[in-house]
Amino acid sequence: MTSTIPEHEALACLKVLVALMKADGKIEPSERASLEGAIAGFELGAMVTVDSLLDAEIDVDAELAHITSPEARAQTYRSASFMVNADGRKVPSEIALLDRIAAATDVSSGDRASIDRVFVAQPKSKVAALVDSLGSLFRRRS
Numbered sequence: 379m380t381s382t383i384p385e386h387e388a389l390a391c392l393k394v395l396v397a398l399m400k401a402d403g404k405i406e407p408s409e410r411a412s413l414e415g416a417i418a419g420f421e422l423g424a425m426v427t428v429d430s431l432l433d434a435e436i437d438v439d440a441e442l443a444h445i446t447s448p449e450a451r452a453q454t455y456r457s458a459s460f461m462v463n464a465d466g467r468k469v470p471s472e473i474a475l476l477d478r479i480a481a482a483t484d485v486s487s488g489d490r491a492s493i494d495r496v497f498v499a500q501p502k503s504k505v506a507a508l509v510d511s512l513g514s515l516f517r518r519r520s
Contacts, residue, residue, distance in 0.1 A: 383450045389422055390444035391454045394479060397436045398461050401471040405432065408464050438475065442482035451483035456493060463497045 383391075392413070399409045414428050445454050458479045462472045480490060 383447065383453065385422065387445050387447060387450040389426065390441040391450060391457065392416060392422075392426075392431060393434070393436045393441045394438055394445070394454060395457055395461055396431045396434070397438045397441075398458050398472060398475050398479070400432075401475045402469045403471075406464065409461065412461070412464070438478065439482070442479065445483065452485070452489075455479055455483045455485040455489075459490075459493045 395416075396413065399405050399413070410428060410432075413431065417426060417428060417431075442454075445451055458476055462468050462476050468476075
């Protein structure tokens with residue numbers, strides 16, 4: 379199934395994820411690769427590059443306000459959660475931003491718990507889970 383998330387929401391989600399990537403002060407190679415894959419999988423125009431997103435000053439609250447559809451809100455939280463867990467450790471700055479994303483996207487506590495269980499129940503590569511999650515968000519519409 380391909381995504382029906384509008385391009386402007388997909389771009390806003392990418393910006394939120396970039397802010398989350400920056401929250402711990404270090405961009406992990408797996409995070410950068412996931413961002414590259416997301417951009418390549420969704421035609422956002424030549425002006426949207428990994429470097430342009432990483433160099434941008436991002437107003438997380440403004441970007442979250444652009445994410446209005448239920449599908450985009452749910453996918454944004456899922457992707458953010460996978461991003462936080464990608465390197466196997468959560469730092470307080472990431473947790474705080476993830477909490478803000480959860481509040482802005484209206485994710486229920488039950489959904490949060492279900493997503494959190496993915497990382498407890500599946501010892502497989504968290505990077506693979508992150509790539510899968512981001513890929514589903516940015517697949518071209520048919």
